[in-house]
Amino acid sequence: MPLHMYWGLGLLVPVFCTLLYGYMSRKALEALGYPNASSVWAYFSRFFFSVLLFTLWGMYNIPLPLVYILAYTDKLFRLLRKKESRAKELFLINLTHLTTMALHMILIGIFSLITQSEMYELLQHPFWRILTIGIVLTVNSVVAEMIPRWNIVLEVLRTQSESAEARPFMIFLWFCNAFLLLDSLLCVAKIAWGLLPLFLIGSTVLLEFYLIRFLKHLYAVLKKHYLEEEHYRLIEKLEQQDREAADLRSKSVLDPMTNIFTRRYLADKMESLAAAKESFSFVYIDLDHLKQVNDRDGHHAGDLYLMRFVQEFGSLLRRDDIFSRVGGDEFAVLLPGCEKDAAANRMEDIRRYMTEKSDSCISFSYGIAHVSGNTGDSPEQIFRRADQEMYLDKQARRR
Template sequence: MRRTINHPEEPMSDTAPTLILLFVVCNLAENLYHLYFLSRMDTLITRPLSLILIQFLSVAAQTLLLFSPHYFSLSLFYGLIFVCQFAQSMVCRLSRTTPFETFIVRFVQMVAVHLCLISIFALHSDRSLDEILSMQTSRVFSICIALGFGLLVKLLNRLFQPQYRSILDHGQIKDFRFFKHFTMLSVIYLFAQSILCDLDPTHLLIPAFLLGSNLLLIFLLVGYLVNIYYISLTSDAEHSNSELSRSLAQADSRLRILRHSTYHDELTGAFSRVYAFQYIGTLLERHTLFAVVYFDLDRLKHINDTHGHQQGDHYLCSFVDQMHHHIRPSDALARIGGDEFVLILPGCDRVMADQRMEEIGREIEQGEEALLFSFGTSDSSEARDVHTLLECADQRMYTRKKERKGRSDHA
């Protein structure tokens, strides 16, 4: 169904100055919007000046098209908007990430809304698109409403940042790659519709087709954005969870290293004084039978003075290695400091500890590297605190050491 209408060239109406002012105000609002956020994020004066120049040329060219008394070409007008918005996006980009996706989404939203508006005007007034596009009032009002809608979308985008910007920058999301293809095909589809309007603007079914197809396009676009928005939230949550897990793993690793350095002697690999005191305290709290052996290496001072501290360190390490070969896995050998060690023997009393240490002492002294030491023992039945137990074992060690030295001097 077609309607053939011959329109004379429409002269500039009395409302033309008002329409021009309305159009300029809409563009000025968009320009101020860009300048405001650009001034907050960019210190280079060349970018705002470039943006003003592009916006001025865009408004001038669009005004000439909108208020031209000749036929109004939708495809030419949309192409001009496309070029100007792309140039604005290139000027306003604040990172190395290409702004193409952001610009495409805005363009598709604005053009789809504009096509819906002129279709509604045509259907409501029972006119063809040729008549609607030949009227300056309908041209300008539809464009201004579309520009206002685009500006509203930009403001809403700012309210949802950084979430919405995260959508546009999440190229690693699989759905977003499909979304980029969808928006680029949408641009081609919208230009095809505008060319169709230019070629056959008098067909009465075209407004209904434009309205239905562009409403569907808007719903698909909004649905896609909402879907990607929630996907990006999930992706951000997974990323945060991954970062938290990595941080916890690093903290756990540092804690293990710290615990190992706290509970172990760095030189010999034996347990530390801290571990020995905690272990003895735990056994006392559980009322477990155990014995404590206090060691003192007899020749360490002589080795340090004669051969140096490096040889003395080797002597300490050799003693610990030999002891580990002779004690049980449940026993704990700890270095208290210097040449003093403590051996904790769970399940042993003082008599059993003395017997075991006599046997170990004979085997170590008869080895390839004679390791001489003095020891004293005590068990959990003699005291209920760590310091008393160690003091008892220490006193007996010094008594045994004096007796051993006396026998050596007598010999």
């Protein structure tokens, strides 16, 4: 039977509906991680074959299975030209092509029952061909507009369509596409059976029912998998934040060069002891000869000089004593529960040992401020008192 050509304004319907579907699907593709067309020509070329195919189908009664095959081939051809992951696109192509074929054949069956005509006779009229494809493209446009609002579904499709859980469903999609392609032969077959449209509708709806059930099950599995991954990602992020916070705390607590406590940490401990009404002695220390070492041997030698002092002096302190660096060559020691005389005796013993018996031969001046349990002095006031005592000691040692 020769093909009869239709030429009229009705051909604008598939053109308009295809371009509308392409326009409405831009945000959906962008939400799924695909870049938009970079130019008008790139956008038009993406849907050129679809516009041509559906327009020709409106003009000529091209066999329906061939239309489905050509539409599917066009999607595959566009996929093969891309370098992105193909598993995700194959998943989406099979799913969308399957639902499009199913809706189209259900419409053909419904209109066949309404008009009381055979399906192959219905498809010989351009009006019904154009009407059915127009409805399908319009429905696809509405769905494409709604997709960006389904956040979890989007995340599942973006990240999990390549997962092992989706592979059995992918096989099911291949089977369903092949099954519906064979079913489409019923639409063009000259079978004089009045219940054939009803049979086609029933089998297609049943297939869609199982597809929806399978989709719901896959969605539940992938959602659980996605939530587990999100849970682990958040845990890892919190652990990273904890590590960063600990690193910041460490930087605020420890001096980066000497690795002893900072002035800030020392002040916090003094406030804690004062709040607990515990007595302590605060020793302010000024290291001798650092400037001369720096001028004579360089700053690297000065750093080594500082490190030798810290190691030697720190080894002579008690476990509970708090040793900190408060300036370039200035240090401080917090001696909990130690009276001023006892603190002075300890500092004299340490200084004598370091200058006479130790190999380091490092000397220092010191001043002591004692704080009883009921003293209301602030850390800065205690610093100043000890600093004044230290200068008195330095002057006395110069005589």
